[in-house]
Amino acid sequence: MRKGIWIALAFMALLAVAGVVSGLEDTADVNLTSAPQPLPPVTVVDAVIGTHAGAITVFAEVAPRWQVDLRPRISGVVSNQAPLALAGARVSKGDVLLQLEDAPYVANLADARSVYESSKLDLRQAQNKHHIAMKDWTAAKPGETPPEMAVHLPQVRVAERALKATEARVAASEYDLRSTTLRAPFDGIVTRRNASPGATVNDGDILFQILDDSLLDTQASVSAHEWALLSKDWSDLAIGVFDERGVKIGTAGIRESGGFLDPQSRKHQLFLEVKPLEEGRILPGAFVELHLPVRPIGNTLRIPESALTQNGFVWHVDRGNRLQRFAAQSLFRDTGEVVVAAPEELAQETGLRIVAFPMSAFLPGRKVAPMDLEQSK
Numbered sequence: 001m002r003k004g005i006w007i008a009l010a011f012m013a014l015l016a017v018a019g020v021v022s023g024l025e026d027t028a029d030v031n032l033t034s035a036p037q038p039l040p041p042v043t044v045v046d047a048v049i050g051t052h053a054g055a056i057t058v059f060a061e062v063a064p065r066w067q068v069d070l071r072p073r074i075s076g077v078v079s080n081q082a083p084l085a086l087a088g089a090r091v092s093k094g095d096v097l098l099q100l101e102d103a104p105y106v107a108n109l110a111d112a113r114s115v116y117e118s119s120k121l122d123l124r125q126a127q128n129k130h131h132i133a134m135k136d137w138t139a140a141k142p143g144e145t146p147p148e149m150a151v152h153l154p155q156v157r158v159a160e161r162a163l164k165a166t167e168a169r170v171a172a173s174e175y176d177l178r179s180t181t182l183r184a185p186f187d188g189i190v191t192r193r194n195a196s197p198g199a200t201v202n203d204g205d206i207l208f209q210i211l212d213d214s215l216l217d218t219q220a221s222v223s224a225h226e227w228a229l230l231s232k233d234w235s236d237l238a239i240g241v242f243d244e245r246g247v248k249i250g251t252a253g254i255r256e257s258g259g260f261l262d263p264q265s266r267k268h269q270l271f272l273e274v275k276p277l278e279e280g281r282i283l284p285g286a287f288v289e290l291h292l293p294v295r296p297i298g299n300t301l302r303i304p305e306s307a308l309t310q311n312g313f314v315w316h317v318d319r320g321n322r323l324q325r326f327a328a329q330s331l332f333r334d335t336g337e338v339v340v341a342a343p344e345e346l347a348q349e350t351g352l353r354i355v356a357f358p359m360s361a362f363l364p365g366r367k368v369a370p371m372d373l374e375q376s377k
Helices: 002-034 103-140 153-179 224-229
Strands: 041-048 050-064 067-070 076-081 096-100 181-183 188-193 208-211 216-222 239-242 248-261 268-276 287-304 313-317 323-327 330-334 337-341 351-355 369-372
Touching (some): 041 313, 050 330, 050 337, 153 181, 224 287, 287 330
Parallel strands (some): 041 369
Antiparallel strands (some): 050 216, 050 287, 239 287, 313 351, 330 337
């Protein structure tokens, strides 16, 4: 009897628990279905389908147009060096940088001049013999042409050639003597010095390195795709030169272009002359950004760089506020934006609402709540 009472009580408790659980499930269902989930917000920017131009950014190094390693033609001992011919010094064309001992070359010049005077005498004697022989022949055999040997004509020719040889030797000796003085070939800055008074130098040793900072050049490499985007009317191109902070410091004009491909990179080469906006603003050896103008390209979109995903898609919100995407062909990048070709299926549209910050969880056709960029800030 007592066992039956406990069984009945346990059964009634089980029914009570089942009723409570059933009530909780009904309440949860009502709460879930009665409050709709909000649409996920996405930030959009308006992009117009039309003709867009811009610039291709390339990096380049500024170099002096004229730079030379000064080497002596002759060997010798440094007898004197100009006090200002030090690294970092500015020199003018013709300034004396270094003087070598010239005694051996003075002696060589004196010897060459002596041989030259002797050759002049030999020629005069040969010519005199020729004239006497001609008079004798004419007197003995008038009207006949004498043999060359009979009138000493070969001796005259040999003496003439010997005189020319000694004259050239004198010029070479004078050149060697002048070479004992090393002068600056142009206005510039001494960037390197490897000579000191008393040192022995040999011909071919690099004694000074000088660069001219008044004329600056640079060289840019562009791919075949970028080359096709550039305008080929080089005379009208105004190329901006910017420093590492993005500040414009000069302009550049193209001197030559496109004649060959670089053997290593297989890119087109542009050779430019750089003109600083202010004197000294651009120095040789500086790395700069060049903004090469791109010709206007039709049926394109200018969008933020963040809108182009790593796998090459651009997301946009259609008129029904649903996500859509298309594979984008990037044409060029310009100051934080990228210009892409508009897809053919959207050619009838005049503009698109581009998703500025696409997410990997996006699915085509999903409804969203678009917000302007200013609203999302």
